[in-house]
Amino acid sequence: MATPDDILVARGVEAGYGKxxxxxxxxxxxxxxxxxxxxxxNGSGKSTALNTISGFVRPLAGSIQFxxxxxxxxxxxxxxxxxxxxxSQARDLFMDMSVEDNLRLGAWVRGGQVADLLDGVFQSFPxxxxxxxxxxxxxxxxxxxxxxxxRALMGNPKILLLDEPSGGLAPIFVNEIxxxxxxxKKTGIAMMIIEQNIKLALSVADRFLILREGRVSQHHDVRxxxxxxxxxxxxxxx
Amino acid sequence: MADAPKxxxxxxxxxxxxxxxxxxFWLIPLLLLPLPFYLGQxxxxxxxxxxxxxxxxxxFNIVVGNLxxxxxxxVAFFGIGAYTSGVLALKLGWPWWxxxxxxxxxxxxxxxxxxxxxxxxxxxxYLAIMTLAFGELLRWVYIRWVPVTGGSFGMxxxxxxxxxxxxxxxxxxxxxxxxxxxxVLMVVLTDRLLRSRFGRAFMAIKGNEQAAAAMGIPTxxxxxxxxxxxxxxxxxxxxxxxxxxxxxxxxxxxxxxLILEFxxxxxxxxxxxxxSVLGAAIITAAPEFFREWPxxxxxxxxVLIVLVxxxxxxxxxxLLARVHPIFIDRYYxx
Numbered sequence: 001m002a003t004p005d006d007i008l009v010a011r012g013v014e015a016g017y018g019k020x021x022x023x024x025x026x027x028x029x030x031x032x033x034x035x036x037x038x039x040x041x042n043g044s045g046k047s048t049a050l051n052t053i054s055g056f057v058r059p060l061a062g063s064i065q066f067x068x069x070x071x072x073x074x075x076x077x078x079x080x081x082x083x084x085x086x087x088s089q090a091r092d093l094f095m096d097m098s099v100e101d102n103l104r105l106g107a108w109v110r111g112g113q114v115a116d117l118l119d120g121v122f123q124s125f126p127x128x129x130x131x132x133x134x135x136x137x138x139x140x141x142x143x144x145x146x147x148x149x150x151r152a153l154m155g156n157p158k159i160l161l162l163d164e165p166s167g168g169l170a171p172i173f174v175n176e177i178x179x180x181x182x183x184x185k186k187t188g189i190a191m192m193i194i195e196q197n198i199k200l201a202l203s204v205a206d207r208f209l210i211l212r213e214g215r216v217s218q219h220h221d222v223r224x225x226x227x228x229x230x231x232x233x234x235x236x237x238x
Numbered sequence: 239m240a241d242a243p244k245x246x247x248x249x250x251x252x253x254x255x256x257x258x259x260x261x262x263f264w265l266i267p268l269l270l271l272p273l274p275f276y277l278g279q280x281x282x283x284x285x286x287x288x289x290x291x292x293x294x295x296x297x298f299n300i301v302v303g304n305l306x307x308x309x310x311x312x313v314a315f316f317g318i319g320a321y322t323s324g325v326l327a328l329k330l331g332w333p334w335w336x337x338x339x340x341x342x343x344x345x346x347x348x349x350x351x352x353x354x355x356x357x358x359x360x361x362x363x364y365l366a367i368m369t370l371a372f373g374e375l376l377r378w379v380y381i382r383w384v385p386v387t388g389g390s391f392g393m394x395x396x397x398x399x400x401x402x403x404x405x406x407x408x409x410x411x412x413x414x415x416x417x418x419x420x421x422v423l424m425v426v427l428t429d430r431l432l433r434s435r436f437g438r439a440f441m442a443i444k445g446n447e448q449a450a451a452a453m454g455i456p457t458x459x460x461x462x463x464x465x466x467x468x469x470x471x472x473x474x475x476x477x478x479x480x481x482x483x484x485x486x487x488x489x490x491x492x493x494x495x496l497i498l499e500f501x502x503x504x505x506x507x508x509x510x511x512x513x514s515v516l517g518a519a520i521i522t523a524a525p526e527f528f529r530e531w532p533x534x535x536x537x538x539x540x541v542l543i544v545l546v547x548x549x550x551x552x553x554x555x556x557l558l559a560r561v562h563p564i565f566i567d568r569y570y571x572x
Contacts, residue, residue: 080454094445
């Protein structure tokens with residue numbers, strides 16, 4: 001399955017919380033500049049899969065390689081330094097800090113010199129530039145999601161792991177987030193994205209996998225031709 | 239978003255002038271220099287005690303305020319610093335100045351040990367009670383290890399040992415200069431630390447530990463570092479205490495002392511370096527003002543603390559921050 005272009009390769013990944021195993025031998029790969037969507041019903045193990053890649057969940061078995069190096073079981077801060085950056089479902093923001101402080105901390109590993117990166121993020125997200133001194137807690141869900149994505153970009157990601165970027169957002173924000181993800185895709189960042197919004201997922205993804213009870217049940221290449229949305233929904237939930 | 243062009247702040251702007259005026263803080267120690275010429279021995283003693291509590295408050299505030307962990311082992315760092323200086327001076331005949339660094343290092347070491355439960359994921363009340371117990375455990379050691387510590391009666395620090403490079407410090411006024419130097423040094427070094435990436439890591443851990451890890455911050459390492467540096471600074475304060483009082487006893491490091499040190503942090507301002515210094519001054523000096531009303535002294539002191547916490551939950555430092563932005567703690571140099 002893996003090709004030389006793949007930067008992220010997972011093989012036989014098993015993971016869980018305590019005694020409850022969630023993933024039972026999951027395989028997938030993400031190539032350079034590729035966007036892979038991870039679909040599945042609630043509890044199928046999508047978030048666990050992302051958290052295992054980013055190091056927040058230690059795998060019980062299997063291997064996860066990023067750019068040829070084994071990262072399975074490494075602590076999150078080491079995986080982050082390799083350029084694997086997650087935007088988690090809870091958004092994990094520093095709620096009592098300003099937008100600017102949140103963004104600056106995204107570039108913590110590179111020390112103090114972040115003015116250029118900050119400019120770049122503010123150019124992509126003018127809304128954040130307007131609110132740079134605002135405390136994140138007081139912002140809307142969509143704005144918080146922008147801060148979360150912006151902060152991930154401050155870390156110069158090679159691959160972004162997006163856990164439901166449109167989750168719980170007003171429709172207008174869903175469109176905005178979709179536009180942001182498409183723009184990111186154009187810059188050539190590889191992405192792995194969990195999305196309940198199938199339309200959004202299919203509009204940005206090159207390929208998608210369907211997880212079912214902790215196993216990959218289907219693979220689809222969106223580029224190879226028309227995909228029947230209804231059929232996908234059926235195969236996820238039924 | 240449509241109105242962006244007008245209201246959008248320029249992404250990079252020149253730092254406001256006040257940020258560069260931080261050097262004005264150096265005026266404070268300079269203005270204090272002539273103090274011994276105006277104060278009597280007792281008042282000078284109180285001022286010296288304030289200077290002892292500056293590093294004690296600064297170190298405590300790093301762990302509780304900047305890192306945001308409920309760790310109450312501060313009195314353990316304070317005690318170990320005082321005992322290290324006392325033992326080295328009394329048993330080994332070291333001059334006091336040579337014991338300052340070892341006292342700080344012992345404080346840092348004890349800080350590392352006190353930080354271990356935090357590394358194991360112990361938080362909140364559980365961490366509070368464990369660190370409290372740790373402080374009491376050390377007190378038990380001071381009491382029981384009689385040959386070294388002198389037990390319940392403690393030990394006297396030889397007067398002759400209290401010197402700096404052989405230069406004796408017989409009066410409170412002489413000690414003042416040594417203490418002022420040490421207090422300023424601890425504040426300046428801590429300020430440097432807090433405005434570096436270390437301080438930003440503390441801030442991130444306080445804000446959201448998991449998010450900090452997700453930003454590439456090795457949280458364990460920085461939690462330990464905060465405890466170690468906090469312990470070091472407070473240990474130096476302990477060494478100063480030994481030189482000031484001349485007597486080190488276990489009773490000086492009990493729970494009442496811990497509450498006093500906690501009051502320094504809370505009244506000054508949680509997570510504020512300016513606050514630690516202010517808190518030390520207020521909490522140490524206030525009882526002196528209430529001395530005129532004997533019998534009400536403790537009550538007035540208690541009322542003062544309650545009022546400050548009630549109306550200034552971010553401490554007296556937050557009041558100053560409202561007056562002028564120079565008092566706002568910064569985490570970046572630019």
